[in-house]
Amino acid sequence: MTALSIFDLLLERVTAGERLTADDIAQLAATPDILSIGMLADALRRQMHGTAVTYVRVASCSYDRSFADAVSPVAREVRVTGSPSTLADALSAVRSAKEVAGERSVSGFSWLDVLRLAAGEGSTAARVLAELRTAGLEALAEIPLDAVEDEAAVVEELHRAGFERLRLTIASAHASAHTARMLRAAALQDRLGGIQAIGPLPMVLDPMRPTTGYDDAKAVAIARLAAPNVATIQVDWQRYGPKLAQVALTFGADDLDNVTASDEAPDGRRRAPLEEVRRNIEAAGFSAAERDGRFNLISR
Amino acid sequence: MIDELASKVLDGSRVTADEALALYRRAPTHLLGRLADAIRARRHPDRIVTYIIDRNVNYTNVCVARCNFCAFYRPVGSSDGYVLGFEEIFRKIDETIAVGGGQLLLQGGHNPDLPIAWYEDLFRAVKARYPEFKLHALSPPEVLHISRMNRVAVPEVIARLVAAGLDSIPGGGAEILVDRVRKLLNCYGKATADQWLDVMREAHRAGLRSTATMMYGTVETDEERIEHLIRLRDLQDETGGFTAFITWSFQPDHTERGGVEATGVDYLRTLALARIVLDNFENLQASWVTQGGKVGQLSLAFGANDMGSVMIEENVVRAAGASYCMDEVEIVTNIEDAGFIPKRRNMHYEVLGDPIFRERDVPRMLALATARAEGDTSVPDELRQYLARSRAGKQLRLAQ
Numbered sequence: 001m002t003a004l005s006i007f008d009l010l011l012e013r014v015t016a017g018e019r020l021t022a023d024d025i026a027q028l029a030a031t032p033d034i035l036s037i038g039m040l041a042d043a044l045r046r047q048m049h050g051t052a053v054t055y056v057r058v059a060s061c062s063y064d065r066s067f068a069d070a071v072s073p074v075a076r077e078v079r080v081t082g083s084p085s086t087l088a089d090a091l092s093a094v095r096s097a098k099e100v101a102g103e104r105s106v107s108g109f110s111w112l113d114v115l116r117l118a119a120g121e122g123s124t125a126a127r128v129l130a131e132l133r134t135a136g137l138e139a140l141a142e143i144p145l146d147a148v149e150d151e152a153a154v155v156e157e158l159h160r161a162g163f164e165r166l167r168l169t170i171a172s173a174h175a176s177a178h179t180a181r182m183l184r185a186a187a188l189q190d191r192l193g194g195i196q197a198i199g200p201l202p203m204v205l206d207p208m209r210p211t212t213g214y215d216d217a218k219a220v221a222i223a224r225l226a227a228p229n230v231a232t233i234q235v236d237w238q239r240y241g242p243k244l245a246q247v248a249l250t251f252g253a254d255d256l257d258n259v260t261a262s263d264e265a266p267d268g269r270r271r272a273p274l275e276e277v278r279r280n281i282e283a284a285g286f287s288a289a290e291r292d293g294r295f296n297l298i299s300r
Numbered sequence: 301m302i303d304e305l306a307s308k309v310l311d312g313s314r315v316t317a318d319e320a321l322a323l324y325r326r327a328p329t330h331l332l333g334r335l336a337d338a339i340r341a342r343r344h345p346d347r348i349v350t351y352i353i354d355r356n357v358n359y360t361n362v363c364v365a366r367c368n369f370c371a372f373y374r375p376v377g378s379s380d381g382y383v384l385g386f387e388e389i390f391r392k393i394d395e396t397i398a399v400g401g402g403q404l405l406l407q408g409g410h411n412p413d414l415p416i417a418w419y420e421d422l423f424r425a426v427k428a429r430y431p432e433f434k435l436h437a438l439s440p441p442e443v444l445h446i447s448r449m450n451r452v453a454v455p456e457v458i459a460r461l462v463a464a465g466l467d468s469i470p471g472g473g474a475e476i477l478v479d480r481v482r483k484l485l486n487c488y489g490k491a492t493a494d495q496w497l498d499v500m501r502e503a504h505r506a507g508l509r510s511t512a513t514m515m516y517g518t519v520e521t522d523e524e525r526i527e528h529l530i531r532l533r534d535l536q537d538e539t540g541g542f543t544a545f546i547t548w549s550f551q552p553d554h555t556e557r558g559g560v561e562a563t564g565v566d567y568l569r570t571l572a573l574a575r576i577v578l579d580n581f582e583n584l585q586a587s588w589v590t591q592g593g594k595v596g597q598l599s600l601a602f603g604a605n606d607m608g609s610v611m612i613e614e615n616v617v618r619a620a621g622a623s624y625c626m627d628e629v630e631i632v633t634n635i636e637d638a639g640f641i642p643k644r645r646n647m648h649y650e651v652l653g654d655p656i657f658r659e660r661d662v663p664r665m666l667a668l669a670t671a672r673a674e675g676d677t678s679v680p681d682e683l684r685q686y687l688a689r690s691r692a693g694k695q696l697r698l699a700q
C-alpha cells in the first residue's frame with residue numbers, strides 16, 4: 001500500500017507541526033481519497049483546537065425588514081442580509097440593526113456590495129467602508145476570494161477602515177480552483193494578518209451541475225491544511241445542513257457559523273436548534289462551546 | 301486494541317460481536333471509513349459504483365401493523381386510506397420505462413382487504429403487459445400478512461406469488477432484528493426477528509434473491525445494532541441469498557414515536573461498521589433518500605458501492621419529513637465526482653450499461669413523485685371483485 005505510506009509521511013509532518021507545501025496540498029487535492037485528506041485535516045485541527053468546536057447563533061434579517069421583530073434575544077450576532085441598492089438604505093439598515101443589537105456585533109453584506117455601493121455613489125470603497133463602520137458594521141459577512149481580483153488590496157482596505165477578524169469565503173469556484181485560493185489566503189495572512197476565519201461555502205445549487213458532498217468536504221479539509229496560520233475554518237450551519245456540517249467537523253472545520261437564533265417551525269416559532277447543534281457536535285466526538293460574533297467564548 | 305482490530309479487519313478476518321462493538325465505540329470515524337473502504341475496494345477493485353433505475357411504489361397505505369416509527373400508514377377505514385388501481389400502477393410502469401427503468405419496488409401497508417388473489421392478479425396483469433419488467437415486491441412482513449390473512453403457509457404464498465410474477469423480495473420491515481426492540485417499536489406483531497429471517501430463508505430456498513435492511517436510531521443499543529448485523533450475516537452464510545444491505549436512520553417527523561434523528565456521522569459510522577461485519581455481503585447501498593445527496597455521496601468512502609435507486613417516487617420517508625431527490629444525472633455526477641465509474645444495474649447487481657441519459661434524452665426529474673395526487677381518494681373499479689375482511693372495507697365495496 002504505497003498510497004498509505006505517502007499519507008503516513010504527510011501525517012507525520014502535520015503532527016510534527018510542519019506546514020505542508022503548495023505541492024503537497026495540490027497533490028492531496030487531486031486525489032479522490034477523501035478519507036486520507038480528512039484524516040490529515042483532522043489531525044491538524046486537533047493540534048490547533050483539540051476537540052473544541054465553537055458555534056455562533058446569528059439573527060439574520062433582510063436590510064428592508066424590521067430588525068426588532070427578527071432579532072431574538074439569544075442571538076450573539078446580528079447579520080444584515082440582502083443587497084440594498086443605495087448606500088443610504090445600507091446605512092439605515094446597519095443603524096437599526098445596531099440599535100437592536102446593543103453590545104452584540106453587527107455583520108452583513110459582501111465585499112461586492114461595497115464595490116457596487118461605491119460605484120453607485122461615485123465614491124470609493126474606502127469611503128463606503130468608513131461610513132458603514134461608523135454606522136455600526138463590525139464585519140463583512142462575505143469576502144469572496146473567488147470574486148475579487150486583488151485580495152491583498154481588499155484585505156488592506158478593510159484593515160485601514162478598521163475591520164478586524166476578517167472572514168474570507170469562497171462562494172462559487174469549482175473545487176479544482178479552491179486549492180490555489182486557499183494557499184493565497186494563507187500567504188495573505190502571513191503578510192498582512194488579521195484574517196480570523198475561512199469559510200468555504202457550499203457551491204450554489206445548480207440542478208444541471210449539482211455540487212457534491214466530496215467537493216464540500218474536500219474544500220473544508222484543503223482550507224484547513226493550506227492555511228494553518230488562520231485560526232478558524234467555518235461551515236455555515238444553514239447552508240451545509242446539519243448532516244453535512246457535522247461531517248465537515250471531522251474534515252477539519254472547527255466552527256459552525258450562522259446557527260439560527262430562532263426559526264419558524266410549522267407549529268410556530270421555536271428557540272434556536274441549539275440542542276440539535278450541540279448533539280451533532282458531540283455525536284461527532286467533539287465538545288461544543290458557544291461564541292459571540294467577535295469569536296470570544298461565552299462561558300456557561 | 302483498536303490497532304490490532306484494524307489490522308485484523310485489513311487481513312480479511314471475520315470480526316466477532318464484541319470486536320464490532322469495540323470498533324464502533326472507539327475507532328475514529330476516519331479509521332472506520334478506511335477499513336470499510338479497504339473492504340469495498342477488495343470486493344469491487346474496478347471502482348465501479350452501481351445504481352438502479354426503478355420506481356418505489358406503495359400500493360396501499362392502509363395498514364393494521366401500526367408501527368410507532370411510521371408516518372406513512374393510515375388505519376383501516378381512514379378517509380386518507382388508498383389502494384392503487386391496476387391502471388394507476390400500469391401508468392407508473394409506463395413512466396418508469398420512459399426514464400429507462402425496468403423494475404418496480406412494490407411495497408405497501410398490511411391491508412386486510414386485499415386477498416392473495418389481488419396480488420396474484422396484479423402480478424399476472426403486469427407480466428402480461430410488460431413481460432420483461434421486474435417486480436421487486438413484498439417485504440417479509442407483507443408476505444407474513446398475506447400468509448395469515450389467507451391461511452396459506454409462507455412457502456406456498458411465496459410459490460404462488462412467484463408463479464404470478466414475483467421476481468425478488470425487498471428487505472424492508474427488518475428494522476432491528478431483536479425482539480426487545482421490536483416490542484418497543486410495536487412491530488413485534490407484524491414479524492418477530494425469527495419470523496422475518498424465516499421468510500427470507502424460505503424465499504432464498506425458493507430461489508429468490510433479496511436485500512436486507514436495518515433502520516437504526518430508535519431505542520436500540522449499540523449491542524442490538526450489532527446483533528442485527530450478525531443475524532443477517534448468519535443467514536447469509538446459510539443461504540447466500542442476500543444481494544445487498546441498506547441501512548438508514550429512523551425519520552421521526554410526524555410519527556407516533558417522534559424524537560430526533562440520528563446524526564450524519566452516526567450514519568457513516570453505522571454504514572462502515574456494516575461493511576466490516578457483513579463480510580459475506582457483496583453490495584452496500586448508500587441511503588441518499590434519508591441522508592441527502594451529499595452525505596449519500598460520502599457514503600462511497602465509508603463502504604458503500606451502490607447509490608441505490610433513482611426511486612422516481614417515494615412516499616414513506618417523505619411522510620416522515622425527508623424530501624431529498626436525486627435523478628440519474630445527479631446520481632451519476634456524484635459517483636463520478638467521487639472518482640468512481642457509474643454503471644446501471646438490475647436487482648441482481650448485473651451491470652446493464654452506462655447512464656441512460658448519455659444514450660438518449662431523458663427528462664430531468666427535480667422532485668420525487670407521490671403515490672397519488674393530493675386529495676385523490678378514488679377507489680379502483682377492480683377492487684369490488686375482491687372480498688374485503690374489515691367492516692370499513694365491506695362498506696366500501698357495497699358503496700361501489
